[in-house]
Amino acid sequence: MPIHTLRKIDFCPGKRVKGCLPEGGRYRRRMCMRVLATFGLVLAFLLSGNQSMSASPLPAQDVQGVNVKTVTYGSDGASIEAFVAEPQSSGTHPGLLVIHGNLGLNESIKDVARRFAAAGFVVMAPDLLSHSGGTANLRGPENVAHAIATLSADQTVKDLKEGFAFLAKYPGVDASKLSSIGFDWGGGRSFMLAGAVPELYRAVVFSGRTPDEGLQDIHAPVMANYAQFDFRLTGNAVETDERMKQLGKKFIYYVYPAVYSGFFTDSGAGRNEEAAKLAWTRTLEFLQASQ
Amino acid sequence: MLLSGKVKSAVGENMAGVTVSAKAEGQTITTSVFTDENGDYYFPELRTGKYRVWAQADGFETAKGEVDLTAVRHQDFVLNPMQDFAQQLTGDQLLTSLPDDTPSDRRIKRVFRNNCTGCHQPNYILQHRFDEQGWTAIINLMKHVNVNGVYMGEEDPGQPIIEYHEKELAAYLARVRGPGPTEMKFKLRPRPTGDPARAVFTEYDIPTDPAAHFPTEYITTDGSDWSLGTPSVTNGALGVHDAQEDLSGNLWFTNPSPSHDITIGRIDTETGTVKMFKVEGMHGLAAGTHGMTRDGEGHLWFNVGAAPEGGPARLGMMDPATEKIEVYTPPKGMHGTSGTLDVDGLGKVWVTTNAGVLRFDPKSHEFTEFKSPTYIDSSGVGNTYGLAADRDGNAWWVEMSIDIVASSDIRTGQSFEVQLPPVPGQAELLTPGESKMYALSGSDWNSALPWAQGPRRLGADKNGDDVWVCDWWGGTLARIDTHTRKVTLIPLPSADNQQPYRALVDKDHNVWINMMNSDSVMKFDPKTSQWTEYPLPTLGAETRFVSILERKNGPTHLILPYSRSRKVAVMSFRTKEDLQSLKNASQKQKSVQAQLQ
Numbered sequence: 099m100p101i102h103t104l105r106k107i108d109f110c111p112g113k114r115v116k117g118c119l120p121e122g123g124r125y126r127r128r129m130c131m132r133v134l135a136t137f138g139l140v141l142a143f144l145l146s147g148n149q150s151m152s153a154s155p156l157p158a159q160d161v162q163g164v165n166v167k168t169v170t171y172g173s174d175g176a177s178i179e180a181f182v183a184e185p186q187s188s189g190t191h192p193g194l195l196v197i198h199g200n201l202g203l204n205e206s207i208k209d210v211a212r213r214f215a216a217a218g219f220v221v222m223a224p225d226l227l228s229h230s231g232g233t234a235n236l237r238g239p240e241n242v243a244h245a246i247a248t249l250s251a252d253q254t255v256k257d258l259k260e261g262f263a264f265l266a267k268y269p270g271v272d273a274s275k276l277s278s279i280g281f282d283w284g285g286g287r288s289f290m291l292a293g294a295v296p297e298l299y300r301a302v303v304f305s306g307r308t309p310d311e312g313l314q315d316i317h318a319p320v321m322a323n324y325a326q327f328d329f330r331l332t333g334n335a336v337e338t339d340e341r342m343k344q345l346g347k348k349f350i351y352y353v354y355p356a357v358y359s360g361f362f363t364d365s366g367a368g369r370n371e372e373a374a375k376l377a378w379t380r381t382l383e384f385l386q387a388s389q
Numbered sequence: 390m391l392l393s394g395k396v397k398s399a400v401g402e403n404m405a406g407v408t409v410s411a412k413a414e415g416q417t418i419t420t421s422v423f424t425d426e427n428g429d430y431y432f433p434e435l436r437t438g439k440y441r442v443w444a445q446a447d448g449f450e451t452a453k454g455e456v457d458l459t460a461v462r463h464q465d466f467v468l469n470p471m472q473d474f475a476q477q478l479t480g481d482q483l484l485t486s487l488p489d490d491t492p493s494d495r496r497i498k499r500v501f502r503n504n505c506t507g508c509h510q511p512n513y514i515l516q517h518r519f520d521e522q523g524w525t526a527i528i529n530l531m532k533h534v535n536v537n538g539v540y541m542g543e544e545d546p547g548q549p550i551i552e553y554h555e556k557e558l559a560a561y562l563a564r565v566r567g568p569g570p571t572e573m574k575f576k577l578r579p580r581p582t583g584d585p586a587r588a589v590f591t592e593y594d595i596p597t598d599p600a601a602h603f604p605t606e607y608i609t610t611d612g613s614d615w616s617l618g619t620p621s622v623t624n625g626a627l628g629v630h631d632a633q634e635d636l637s638g639n640l641w642f643t644n645p646s647p648s649h650d651i652t653i654g655r656i657d658t659e660t661g662t663v664k665m666f667k668v669e670g671m672h673g674l675a676a677g678t679h680g681m682t683r684d685g686e687g688h689l690w691f692n693v694g695a696a697p698e699g700g701p702a703r704l705g706m707m708d709p710a711t712e713k714i715e716v717y718t719p720p721k722g723m724h725g726t727s728g729t730l731d732v733d734g735l736g737k738v739w740v741t742t743n744a745g746v747l748r749f750d751p752k753s754h755e756f757t758e759f760k761s762p763t764y765i766d767s768s769g770v771g772n773t774y775g776l777a778a779d780r781d782g783n784a785w786w787v788e789m790s791i792d793i794v795a796s797s798d799i800r801t802g803q804s805f806e807v808q809l810p811p812v813p814g815q816a817e818l819l820t821p822g823e824s825k826m827y828a829l830s831g832s833d834w835n836s837a838l839p840w841a842q843g844p845r846r847l848g849a850d851k852n853g854d855d856v857w858v859c860d861w862w863g864g865t866l867a868r869i870d871t872h873t874r875k876v877t878l879i880p881l882p883s884a885d886n887q888q889p890y891r892a893l894v895d896k897d898h899n900v901w902i903n904m905m906n907s908d909s910v911m912k913f914d915p916k917t918s919q920w921t922e923y924p925l926p927t928l929g930a931e932t933r934f935v936s937i938l939e940r941k942n943g944p945t946h947l948i949l950p951y952s953r954s955r956k957v958a959v960m961s962f963r964t965k966e967d968l969q970s971l972k973n974a975s976q977k978q979k980s981v982q983a984q985l986q
Contacts, residue, residue: 329769329829330549332830333548333829336825337549
């Protein structure tokens, strides 16, 4: 989708709905203006036409200077398999725990991991279905989604905490800058992990559910990226923002206009290149920020 | 046999507009009438037998009697005042009674109305009292329940509008329906007079789904005694959505609930006997259905779920004469059918899909698809629901969550749309946080923005050029000119408290609306702009559809499926002369009996 198309995508999409203002709809225009003000930064970037960024994720063959391998670590008596992507350059690097969505540890998530490794992170993406035999062995997205639905929140957070501990000791990882990022189902787990691991540096949530409890225990700044057309989830962003602010927590969220929740990781029809680029830039800046 | 009587209050005043019902022992058919201005009621001819008879009015205890109708009978009632009558009130009366004197209360009342009254009636919720903790538990559960009544689990983020207002809503409900003194100011609707008081309702009980193993064959608390509150799906009060009367006078209904055996059902109106019909569906279940319409030849058309091997949802046709069902599958590349159907003036059958509508030619068996121009926008996902087909051969359908009415142009194959204007006066009440939240939440099935109109189901004037759309959240009736697409909004008499569901238009251009949350039927006469309300004899009927059978030389019937009390009702009309004839016949028979004695 070219940039000029995105110029039209705001909270009152003009092309298909014939403008903000229905007959007699004074309020709708006011609402649009409020929303535009709220998300001015989003639009400002879209309108800037910054096309130098490459979209994330990138296929394996397009990523340079990254080594990948599979590792295992223990959790609750089980062996958790994880995909690791790390820079070939020497020295210490910030760490990043990538948490998959309800499609499991698939190629799309591995691509995300490679992309962040190319940006200088030591990345580990645990397969949280390891208890059920692993994503690859479940044969098909329906089976994977069904298996994901059976995972308890406690178990997955426990597995992620062990993953955090494993990655903190991984060679070349700066344990003081170890963050998490999760997508959809994994986005909610990234939010949960922030409350479970005080040492977490930063947490990024893509279209993830906000936990009912545990926000008061969060130390890390949290950044959330929501898709506008993921109404049921995105509609809760304001309440999350208010809850986090009331607790004195650092929270920032962005809503990407006229896209669905798979805009970043989806390799199919749900993907939106421009929104993915913008989210990638913001996420990278957030994870790399010193404060 | 004729049954009549008089209803008085405890202080001896004649009571007009009292609902009087009679049901024969061991039978499944209930007949109801209303008292006239003198407090007298007259049933139409009833069969011989032993009857339970009961009389009720809002604010009074239900009075009960038994008559052995072997001869003409006279059964009088005295109604005693009821102390706590909240449980017997209809949803609109309870909504009217909710406090809204302050901007804050008006705002949260709208949240309640627009998020808690789409799947069930306000009185289902408000019939019981809970403290704030109790209301919180209920809201906390309901925010995770979708439009199909399915709890979506812990991973569900929760319906945003309810999530955002959870604490405030629980506090408000505890104020109005908590353990302490209520802040509700009960405002009872007037009892019927005139035409509505001359109506006759015949209600047919439908047995619960045998395979579902509910505790009783017929639901027990079925809304017939208002003082017991509204029925509940937990007792089996579900599984009836649309209904039609066939040209032989029997009733047919659709079943939207999962079932092993029931796709549609037929009620023999002579005996009350119910016969179930099954179209094979997926997973060994009967294919589900929702909408039903009748064509000019008397065939009944309904949407029907996917075949056992999968694929798109289909179109079904029942010929009542042969009781055979034909099923038609949309071709590859077209959407499957969803829940609403109508027949246009050219004889084509229209059915909704998730993304628009399909037109089916009963002669060539050809499907044609028309897609909604807008299906998703910043206000939410369209959610195609109601449909009406006009006399010119075009269809009109609604995207309920985004306030859009779309239409076909069969000459060009294109679709058009009109946007309904928002409900005024709601935006000014919002807090800044709410404004931001609503901008992101949009509307969803049965959870709506405060200014949403919520076009739900509609009807076309088959003898005119208007389509009438029921705006569920806005409390308005949208009149759309089928040629100019001009929209005129007509508010209901109590737009903030009344919620119209489906409109149909009779041969005289009157618009009839089933008021799901009021347990009533409204008539709007476009010539005089007059509204007339016909109350139903059942509390918690939860009517989601109304259909009509107009005969050239016979009575006109309105057919009302009761989705929450598992009945189908037929409403018929009596003139003053009809009633006078009954009075005369009753008095004549009484005098004959007196002479014989």
